[in-house]
Amino acid sequence: MREAKPYVVIGRALLGEDLREEDVTITVSGGIVTSIEPAPRTPERWIVPAFFNAHTHLGDTVAMDLPARGSLADLVKPPNGLKHRILAATSQAELVRGMRASIIAMLATGTTGFADFREGGADGVAALREAAAGLDCRPIILGREGGEEVSDGAGISSVHDVGNAEEIVRNARAAGKLVAFHAGERKPDDVDDALAFEPDLLVHCTHATDAQLRRIVDMDIPVAVCPRSNWLLGVATSAVHPPIARILDLGGRLYLGTDNVMFVQPDMLQEMAFAATVYRARPDEILRAAVSGAGFAGVSGYLEEGQKANFLVINPLRNNISFSKDIQTTIVKRLDSSSICQTVLTMQ
Structure with a gap:
């Protein structure tokens, strides 16, 4: 209420x-x-x-459980991955309807805030704002493809996927906005380049090296991990990836997210249960990871x-x-x- x-x-x-x-x-x-x-x-x-869902792609609701095969790049890499082709072919009204349905699903399972990487430029940001209108939620919208200018900040794919990352970050910083990067989802080679921009948030770090994790913790950058998505997309096959235990051992700031609605329901209850079962972190550590992302929205x-x-x-x-x-x-x-x-x- x-x-x-x-x-x-x-x-x-x-x-x-x-x-x-x-x-x-x-x-x-x-x-x-x-x-x-x-x-x-x-x-x-x-x-x-x-709960605060620290990483979502709510636009993907319109492609929920679409039978799909291929590599991670084939499915979600901008600008021509399967999800991007589907989003481009979806009407604004249907996109809004799908995202609103996912927000309602999150609210029903105890999530009152989320940080979304929003494709589609300024129109995509406007669609998510329309989807969230009148609902009891606190969205943080991280735009792409020009949406950075009219949102809460920049939600950047791997630094290797974006040719103008330096310009995007410079403009976001000048406007006092947030900067978040996907990094280390498939392999660690883009983590150091992302860290060079001193982002406010890193997403995944599934295959970050120990040295990189130490740098992340030293720089006090939170990491939003998405275990179920990592497993479903084949970039994790054991409790070592994402390195939840190591981040916690190093005293890092761990957030929990659900990632693409195309593959995973945006349900933090399911995400917590999976993380606790597979990664065997203490319940209080998992619960904090499901709550602390609210700090990204500027609240306790x-x-x-x-x-x-x-x-x-x-x-x-x-x-x-x-x-x-x-x-x-x-x-x-x-x-x-x-x-x-x-x-x-x-x-x-």
């Missing part, structure tokens, strides 16, 4: 970046969490930070006094998760949309 008047919710909450578990009464006024007070008795209700994302309201209210009695002995583990591995009974989000 859009929070307008003061709102009070009581339950067992995961508070702050450390996700500490406490029984509390939370008050939201003017879109801000104004107080979090201890509550001696609480109903069966969990209050948890909402966590449940803290003084922060913008952005959380989910979960009724565990709606299914068997009421038997949970560890809320974090259950949210990461078992939660589905049927238990999410309310979303509280401040849009501004």
Whole structure:
């Protein structure tokens, strides 16, 4: 829901970046969490930070599960990959309808914000804005092909795929906008070139070397990993890629994303469960990766006094998760949309 008047919710909450578990009464006024007070008795209700999908291509909704074969380049490399040919042949109205449907699907599964690499220039950016209009979500739109000028920044494919990356980055920086690169998805040879631009975000880093990961962490650049997409596209076949464990060991900033809707449903619940199962990271690490991307949108994302309201209210009695002995583990591995009974989000 859009929070307008003061709102009070009581339950067992995961508070702050450390996700500490406490029984509390939370008050939201003017879109801000104004107080979090201890509550001696609480109903069966969990209050948890909402999720931020740190990497999407929502335009690909119109090509969902299209039978397709070929290399990664054949499928998604600009400007002539299969997805780009499909997007070029799709009407604006159908594109908007598809992207809106995917945003609604994200909201139903607890995602209230996302960062989208938006193809199609200024018209593509306008289409995503139209798709998101009136919905309780916080989109970050990273344009391409001229869309950088009318969006939140630049969403650049591999530096080797774009001949004018230096110009794109220079213009984005001059306008005070964000810069994000795909890098290291198939092999590590484009990571160093991307790092030369000091981006605000790197996506994938599936095959980044240890030396490159150390540079990324030293430069404090977050990495948005997309494990399910990597596996489906054949660029990952083990828990070594993407290097989730190594990024965490080095103290890096890890975000979670779902990538192309053409191949993967934009569902952070599924992404968390897959990452926890295959990569065996701790539940709190996976949950933070699913929340921290909100920082890319300039907000905390966590449940803290003084922060913008952005959380989910979960009724565990709606299914068997009421038997949970560890809320974090259950949210990461078992939660589905049927238990999410309310979303509280401040849009501004």
